[in-house]
Amino acid sequence: MNKPIIHFIISALLGLGIGYIAFDVIPGNDGQGQEATTGNESSKPAETAKEEKKSTETTSAAAGEENILQAKGCLGCHSVEALNLTGGATGPDLSDAFTNVEGKHGKAIEEFLKEPTSAVMSGVIGGNPLTEEEINQVVKMLKDASEK
Template sequence: MNKAIISFAISLVIGFGLGYLVFGVIMGDSDKQPQVAQTEPTDASSTTEKQDTEAVKETASVDEANILNSKGCLGCHAVDALGLEGGATGPDLSKAFTDVEGKHGKPIEEFLKEPTSAVMSGVIGGNPLTDEERTQVLDMLKQASEK
């Protein structure tokens, strides 16, 4: 019996040690972005890099302060057309502005007030959108459907 307990304890320590080594040390912290050395751009690539940087800044500001993030929509849904990563539980909302009426029998404006799906009824019923929030959501989803 003592050998079994000792074997279990050793296996436990080795298992946790290997897990820490693989996920903590080798794979690194997933919240940290890799550091890349900056070089001085040439004139030919300067314009392209500036445009790329501006696009990244725009996406970052949209991602951090948008209504879909603040109301928790991105916990279940992504909006690939806007570059917004989210959960995989719900469908991508890139075409929701045009597709909701066909799927749920009412325009998206009405669906956001009173959803016809059981899941969304529970979600929005527990955390309803104000008129201003609904307008912001509609604007973002319209923008996504146009891309």
């Protein structure tokens, strides 16, 4: 066979294998957190349940509004715990991204979102680039998250 075809097949198989491991074999927090919450709700005092309901409503209001992180699919891989936005477990939590990106990637967050230096993010953003307005919205949300 032709060498490039063999390389392509091997790369595809490795990618599928890594995807299988990341998404099927390694359990995330999503399922565990929901089961624990569902099992404990009935045994909580009324005050605690009311406080949690308020917290959930606040989170739902923030999460219910179509924010930029949801609209662009960021929450498919990332969470922003500081803003009570739960997402995927594949990528790191973005609560401190506003302050950490420059040290980790050598660029200010605005520049990183225009031209990411990580291989994964360059593939993600390269296929669906952010507009200037979207970058400003993401930066504002991440700045708010870092201040909490």
